[in-house]
Amino acid sequence: MNGKFRKISKKDLLIGLDRIINDGRKLAALTRKGEKVLYDYVTKSDEILMQYIPTVLSPKKFFLPQDEVILEYTTKGKVTAKIEAESMVLFGIKPCDLHGIKILDEAFAESNGDPNYLAKREKSLIIGLDCSRLCDEKAFCYKVNAQNITTGCDFMLHNTGIDFAVTVYTEKGAEQLDKYFQTEIKSENILDDFNQAKAAAFSKFGTFKQLKQLPEIFENNKNHSVWQTEGDKCLSCGSCILVCPTCYCFDVADEMALNLKKGERIRRWDACMLNSFAVVAGNDNFREEPKDRLKHRINRKFNYLMKKHGESVCVGCGRCVRACLVNISPKTIAETITGELSTGG
Amino acid sequence: MAKPKVAFFDFASCEGCQLSAIDLAPEQMLDLLNVVDIVEFREAISEKAAKYDIALIEGSITRDCDVPRLQDIRNRSKVLVAFGACAHTGGINALKNFQKKEDYQKAVYPTDPLKYETTVTRAISEVVQVDAFIPGCPINTMEFVRIVKNLVLGKRPDIPDYSVCVECKKNENICVYEKGMHCLGPVIRAGCDAKCPSNGGYCYGCRGTVTKPNLHAQKDVMQKYNLTFDQMTDQFKLFLQRNREVFKNAG
Structure with a gap:
């Protein structure tokens, strides 16, 4: 960005997220369903929780579903591979989970690659949301330096209190940021304050010594x-x-339909x-x-x-x-x- | 290939599992009947048959006269399936085993307590050899369908052997313990989609324990969450009376 820094106002952020939804793309974000707080698809930006509350499951579930049909077959011998991937935006993903996604990306790209995982990843845009402090006493991201990222998302937002500073990580991120969001380009480093506050919040926590x-x-x-x-x-x-x-x-299991004429191959966690x-x-x-x-x-x-x-x-x-x-x-x-x-x- | 002959039988039970088995959409029922030949089923038909490929037994064994009847069914069946919690674990009928015989006889038949003979309630595997089981109170209809398919195809019955926690986590439930209740989920066999914990309740253990439950750890957890030993034992009583390991150290 030639030494220039981008920021986005909270209002413009929400407008941009609604644009994504109105564009017919699925938007998943931290939200509340009854008593549960989880990453799930939302239909309006006001359903999104900006303040992180630890979730039971990570966003992994969007790329590696709990149960996924990977093949359909008939007893006459017709076999059809199934790869389902929809255009999707994941919003508000935290640094620890971005590390997780990076590791899964590497694991599923190995040798011939996993077409089902990779297709879902290919069609997704990941918007990170940085942490300014430890989310709770059970988290220990600092032990493995996972509170900071170098890759794993397309662009990252840092909540400065008034606005969100933006760090772009991929070309896709830059292009989609421009497509959906009104941003402002600043010459001074608006990330400094955020980074300092974050470093201070994590200063008493160190990594595993070895x-x-x-x-x-x-x-x-x-x-x-x-x-x-x-x-x-x-x-x-x-x-x-x-x-x-x-x-x-x-695990992978073949399940016949009750008519015993066709079946599905399902992979499950x-x-x-x-x-x-x-x-x-x-x-x-x-x-x-x-x-x-x-x-x-x-x-x-x-x-x-x-x-x-x-x-x-x-x-x-x-x-x-x-x-x-x-x-x-x-x-x-x-x-x-x-x-x-x-x-x- | 001739369709396998399937028969349903009931002993001490509410017959709810049999009703669950036919709680299918009409097209599913037709598919089922294309695959198997139901030859005995008190809940739905009046025919009888001499031999069965698959006998599904609902209910627990609570009387001496149940024994020869079950043995006779066993002798005429290729595959015998414990169908539902009562047959599989003894079910809630086994609660009476915690009481004195004269007390429950009097409670059930106050005017003529000795009219019906009764014995200790047993799971059917304590009386005859059981080849497969479909757990739950009541059974899960789609699990029943899956097991029928497994048996017809000659596959090993596909019953989960992992804890209810797996399904709770998949459903992203807040842990029952965090909500201030107690739950047997960590040692109980899943396959119910964690129905009770997912709907405001807790796991009563109707599907029996997993193959290797860590009961010591489970008891530690329940005590950590402020249950007295007696209260904890009560939690296990509902469905697990016949599980000797559960009550080994309890009264």
Whole structure:
């Protein structure tokens, strides 16, 4: 932007969001449905909550639906792949979830790519909404530096109190910003105040002291006593996996119609903390105890996949901590294993 | 291929599960009847048959005379299915097992308590070999349809073996515990789409526990949320009386 900074007034933001809806595009944002606060499609901008309240599920659900028909078939042998993707705008996505989306983007682009996920991503525009402070005491994004982003959305808004400063990340973001929103170009850095306030709010929180070394540390601590003590507490209810913005394991099932003449292949979210996930053909189970499954889950975040993605695959959103009835937390486990907890780090 | 012969039977139950089974849209019912041949069904037809490919048993076993009848059905059936909570877990009929026999006999038949003989309520798997089960109070109609399809196609019955929490999270429900109520969801088998917690209630456990419930953790959670041991045990009583593991450490 040639050293120039863009801002958008709250009024123009809402007008722009209504333009998106009136254009026939689906707009998903943080909203209230009865007692629930969740990301869902809205029909008017005034249904949108600007103040973040932690949600049960992350925006992952828009790209990787809970149940998705990926194929239709008939018993006569006709097979049709199904890829459904609608033009969609996600508004108000927080930095932790943008990290989550970045990780899913990488995972689903691997080898031949996942056409269903990629088609939905291709047709989506993601508008981030920066955090100026920690959303609650369960969030620990700062532990893995996920409160700040470098990619993951098309453009990001920073609420300065009066206006929203805009950071554009993609060409699509720049083009769509101009298409729907009235912005003002300023020569002074209007982001400074926001950034300073944010840095101050997060100043007392630091990352894991050995963040970069976590994969190695976890690799060397497969027999740490924390797996047993935390595993014994675990209900194996699967909640932590269901709510995780970076868990992407799924199950695939063929379901015949009742007339037994045609059927659908459906993929569904699955969860490695569930006993049923770990059972394989012949009724064997390679991760029979909750501690084995917990070790696997946490190593996926701080070890196996962290090596692959080059950053922690736990984004510290805190959803699993909020969902866990027995207080199992990736943060506590990592702090225990690194020794931060006992040294009061 | 001849259509499999399907029969419904009821023991101690409200027969609500059988009614749920036929709570289908007319076109679904026609599809079902194209796939299976319903040969006995007290709720809908009067015919009888000698042998069955699939026998669906509703109800629990509460009298000695139920035993030979169930064994006879078993002997004439290729696949026998526990149909609904009463057959699967003993259901709410098993609540009487917590009371003295003379007390419940008197409560039910005050003027002639000894008129009907009765025994401890049992799930049908305690009496005969059960090949599959369709859980729930009442059963879920579409789950019934799915299991019938599985059995007709020779597939393993596709009953979820994960907790109700999975479905609560999928529905983005506020956790029942956060709302100040108690819930058996973390150890109870899903498949009901978390119907009770999603509609202002909590999980009573009608679908029985998952294969490996962590009952110690569940009890810890309930105590953490201020339930006394007796109150906690009461929560488990409604549907899980026959689950020895649940009451191992309780009175």
